[in-house]
Amino acid sequence: MRELSLLAILWSLIILNSCVQHADSETSITPNQLDQEKVSIEYAEGFDVVYEPNFIKVVTQSIGENTSFTDSVFIILDSTTILDESCKIINQEEIRLACQSSTHLAFLNELNQLSQVVGLCGLEYVNNPEISEVIKENEVIELCMTDQIQLENLFQCNPDLFLIYPFGSSQNNDYASKGIHTLLIAEYLEKSQLARLEWIKLFGVLTGKSKEANAxxxxxxxxYIEQKEATVPTDKTFIMNLPFQDQWFMPSSKSVGVELIEDAGISYYYSGEKGTENISHSNEQVWNDGVSADYWVIIARREANYGLADLIAEESVYKEFLSVQNHQVIFCNTATADYFSKGVVEPHIILKDLCYATGQIESHTPQYFFLLE
Amino acid sequence: MSLRSDIPLFSVLIIGVFILFWMNLLLGDVPMKTADVFNILTGGVADNSAWSYIIESRLNRSVVAILAGGALAVSGLILQVFFRNPLAGPGVLGITSGASLGVAVVILGGITMGSFLGNLGVIMAGVIGAIAVLLLLIFIARFIKNSVTLLVAGLMFGYFTAALINVLFLWANETDTREYVVWGLGSFEGVNSTELMIFALLIVTLSLLCFLLVKPLNALVAGVDYAASIGINIKTTRLFIIVFTGILAAVVTVYCGPVGFIGIAVPQLVRVLVKSKNHAVIIPIVFFAGSFLALSADFIVRMSSNSLPLNTVTAIVGAPIIVWVIIKMNQRNVSF
Known part of the structure; x- marks a missing residue:
């Protein structure tokens, strides 16, 4: 076992140094780069930042057993440092970023670095007016047609770094051969809301805003922690979501979303079910359970003035649900609230919304979740 | 052969459909006592207020399965006789594809099936798509004498509409694309009681109208020339066949999605099992055989908590039947 650990450390050192070759001349380090605040990782498992005298190495990696990958980029602090050709080197100053997910924009927006974004997949799905305005002003280029990355558009925006999902990563080799640096980002695989939020530190390092990211x-x-600690646990239960055709895809009891709602003091109705993937239930089962679950948390895209009557119009059995009868349907309308993007960097506000809806706090203006009337 | 020789087969099918119908009502993800089910069916109140909705849903989807399976099978039988081709089915004339195109325009156009308007929109668009292709076929049929050429024209309509649907995919978002793909997997669920009334009225009426084709179908088995020689008006027969089978297939497709294999496999299987050559006997047997297969497939889907798509089950059951029948026909050198 000990030998294995030593071997692993040795291998890590080899990997770490394999890209770096030091020039004989004296080092030339930019003062503002030296002044950068370091980041330390507290919750996140999917990335790491390694600080060396001449460079910073940003590593991303898979979490759990479902995927397996590791990726890295190098930020050179010493301009005389020479790296191997295979290393992906980026420059923090004036970095041009392309993003495959609008969630990345939320992190960059909090760091006031949206101006670095030159390309995005799914411009039409950005429903945060603040972000939408900036990307429109900056003439950010649409990178995707359906699910496919449009290479011509990607070349047109000419990014220094393309932040991509790990799935379909065989395409990465293609990007590399065309001279486009990529970095695999899988913040959605993190196991807690704070771990997901912590990815802001990675974006801080990439854009030279570590200090702001830490703060x-x-x-x-x-x-978040203050609100969670102030919450009194109850014996109330909740179910989630709406059916897709005949199926209800309930999140796993270990999912980040469920844990966030449970932090508001209510328990998941399906907490006894095992596994880390979404749980598929038939209409019958959820109709049967909905009659006894106290709360119903729905995250869906609906018209702006969507109400309880509209929900019942979708399926008349819903009027038998305890949550509907007691007006305890907690709804997040993704057509008006930027839950999937900005929500990732504002878990404290989401938690407050949920605590307000469940009666844990008396005064609050909901931003994401509210009780359906 | 007399009608009497096929009575056992007919009886087995009716009893089979009856048993499956009750199994579909009694069994499911939510276990209920038989007494509770009877209580709900007779207007009583159950312990759990959702149970009456669950029973209504089970009842509706069972009736839909019976009618849809029967309609597809009858439609397939008539087309196989008419085209003298065992691979002809409700999908071959392109009418199913026309219905699919109509549905695709609505779903991929962004109107969700979750709302009442969306559901109504899907049904209306599907009917319009199917009728458009149907009218086009009737128009073309005036200039085409050969039935096989008409079959090829139907296939071309299918390819054309499929191409248009692919174009629509380009503009659709991920949710709508997923919704359309799931619709394409087929399902007997989701038809409410009001929609069921319309669905049942259309299927029963059209299935009964198919009995008007008994005499021409009996004659067509011996060939078009023979049918014409005994006074069958081939042009009118062809028009009725296109209209009846087209509307049957379109109605089922709009409500249940493009359900595959039942329309091809069941008529072939029945032809092997049935002794009578009279379509007045064959049509009801084929209808109940279609109902039996559809109910069986839906039962399997329900027992898998709806995780298995309907078309997967019909394909698993239907494809071996087709292969088996083709081999058997080859051995006996039988043709349509």
Whole structure:
């Protein structure tokens, strides 16, 4: 076992140094780069930042057993450092970023670095007016047609770094051969809301805003933990979501979304079910359970003035649900609230919304979740 | 052969459909006592207020399965006789594809099936798509004498509409694409009681109208020339066949999605099992055989908590039947 550990450390050192070759001349380090605040990782498992005298190495990696990958980029602090050709080197100053997910924009927006974004997959899905306005002003290029990346558009925006999902990663080799640096980002695989939020530190390092990222993370973390600790657990239960055709895809009891709602003091109706993937239930089963679940948390895209009557119009059995009868349907309308993007960097506000809806706090203006009337 | 020789087969099918119908009502993800089910069916109140909705849903989808399976099978039988081709089925004339195109325009156009308007929109668009292709076929049929050429024209309609649907995919978002793909997998669920009334009225009426084709179908088995020689008006027969089978297939497709294999496999299987050559006997047997297969497939889907798509089950059951029948026909050198 000990030998294996030593071997692993040795291998890590080899990997770490394999890209780096030091020039004989004296080092030339930019003062503002030396002044950068370091980031340390507290919750996140999917990335790491390694600080060396001449460079910073940003590593991303898979979490859990469902995927397996590791990726890295290098930020050179010493301009005389020479790296192997296979290393992906980026420059923090004036970095041009392309993003495959609008969630990345939320992190960059909090760091006031949206101007670095030159390309995005799914411009039409950005429903945060603040972000939408900036990307429109900056003439950010649409990178995707259906699910496919449009290479011509990607070349047109000419990014220094393309932030991509790990699935379909065989395409990465293609990007590399065309001279486009990529970095695999899988913040959605993290096991807690704060771990997901902590990815802001990675974006901080990439854009030279580590200090701001640390400050933002700390403030949100404090607010979240304070609210969570102030919450009184209850014996109330909740079900989630709406059916897709004949199936209800309930999140796993271990999912980040469920844990966030449970932090508001209510328990998941399907908490006894095992596994880390979504749980598929038939209409019958959820109709049967909906009659006794106290709350119903729905995250869906509907018209702006969507109400309880509209919900019942979708399926008349819903009027038998305890949550509907007691007006305890907690709804997040993704057509008006930027839950999937901005929500990732504002878990403290989401938690407050949920606590307000479940009666844990008396005064609050909901931003994401509210009780359906 | 007399009608009497096929009575056992007919009886087995009716009893089979009856048993499956009750199994579909009594069994499911939510276990209920038989007494509770009877209580709900007779207007009583159950312990759990959702149970009456669950029983209504089970009842509706069972009736839909019976009618849809029967309609597809009858439609397939008539087309196989008419085209003298064992691979002809409700999908070959392109009418199913026309219905699919109509549905695709609505779903991929962004109107969700979750709302009442969306559901109504899907049904209306599907009917319009199917009728458009149907009218086009009737128009073309005036200039085509050969039935096989008409079959090829139907296939071309299918390819054309499929191409248009692919174009629609380009503009659709991920949710709508997923919704359309799931619709394409087929399902007997989701038809409410009001929709069921319309569905049942259309299927029963059209299935009964198919009995008007008994005499021409009996004659067509011996060939078009023979049918014409005994006074069958081939042009009118062809028009009725296109209209009846087309509307049957379109109605089922709009409500249940493009359900595969039942329309091809069941008529072939029945032809092997049935002794009578009279379509007045064959049509009801084929109808109940279709109902039996559809109910069986839906029962399997329900027992898998709806995780298995309907078309997967019909394909698993239907494809071996087709292969078996083709081999058997080859051995006996039988043709349509």
């Amino acid at each position: 933002y993370f700390e403030s949100v973390k404090q607010a």
